[in-house]
Amino acid sequence: MATDTKSEKQNSTETATWRVKSGLAQMLKGGVIMDVVTPDQAKIAEDAGACAVMALERVPSDIRSDGGVARMSDPTMIRGIIEAVTIPVMAKARIGHFVEAQTLQALGVDYIDESEVLTPADENNHINKHDFKVPFVCGCRNLGEALRRIGEGAAMIRTKGEAGTGNVVEAVRHARSVLGEITRIQHMDSAELMATARDLKAPYELVAEIHKTGKLPVVNFAAGGIATPSDAALMMQLGVEGVFVGSGIFKSNKPQLMANAIVKATTHYEDPDIIAEVSTGLGDAMPGLDVRTMPEEEQLATRGW
């Protein structure tokens, strides 16, 4: 009888399953995903050991200084980057802009970042990510936000941090918030789970799963303000599984060296000798911004909910 069931299942090839979508993020773990704006930068990132690149028209610090509406990148640029490298290529769609996401999927990107760095297209609803074959990564400031995104189908989560500032403080705040909440839920009485789901505005099933497993059901990276090797190692020691570096590489003095150094520091985040060695002679990191003196309307992390 058991044999019958098995033979029926044979040849059952399926694409875009949850395992396939969240599985790619598993392969990125322990790695660095770098923002690039040209095919040449993408090659530099790949040669430095980046595990993926984020193709975009302007890095967040330029989006910040240029102002105006930031949209999905030009397909020509995205295609150029896809052709230049063999590592996975990610690209950003505006929050709620499902047509930009459909376009990126048609272009063949490997992951879509529904990102607060671009100007939101819908201030109430995020994209229904279950509708897509391509997996999504989304930003969060706390566990409730992370679980709402996972509920909508995100197959990977990152902290929002405060992109384009070169200031790691918000990424630390968000990572501590997410990881702290996970620990709290893991140790609470199971009778408290429903009220917790209500307070977090998060799907109950996901809260219950965290209670059982003590971790997010998807891979969790840090992003937003990482500018040095020790910033990357700090986030890893706090407990994230990899890092996104946006403006931090190509706005630094020596991008190639910085890219290399951040990759090494991310692998050997617990080895101060290696971090000291790779941090030597890097020149200036990107110029930083103080988030505390920044008006709220300029803070990208407040976009989305």
Add this chain to the structure above:
Amino acid sequence: MVRVGVLAVQGDFTEHSHALERVGIEAVEIRLPEQLSDVDGLIIPGGESTTIVQLIDIYKFRDSLKVKADDGFPIWGTCAGMIVMASELIDKRPEPLKLMDIIVNRNAFGRQVDSFEADIKVDGMADGPFRAVFIRAPIVVKVGVNVEIISKIDNGNVVAVRQGNLLATAFHPELTDDSRMHLLFAKMIEDST
């Protein structure tokens, strides 16, 4: 009882450790070459092959892995690990470790939207088909005379091979709850000692 090392420079090494521990096998994360002497075999996990090869060179694993592989030390590569172990790659980069006599084509099925899972048959594995997860997966396009093909998918693509003490799979057994591939590798280790 065997101790299995998992190369922990980048990728889903934790999933391999869990898959081993689930069937009672001790897993040890390996970050430096000198740690190889503490284990009876090594898994090179899934991840980004370009990144993994780079880190293998930075931490000077290349020569010691080649010597150990030639000396009968059991090594199993999954996905990126298969690419790392190849003798040659179709797209010529990164520079593989040349542990096995196989030519491998990276990203053979296309981009992420073409990634898939399917039931496959693996020679020497009992209890029915194995649910295999292929993520931006490679395939073996040519094998040397000493290499045994142990699994093909329906279109004829070679997705698992063995050459004495060396094993390579294009898919990710560590992403499912089925530890039969891990048990098969543990058996290879036991037989070699």
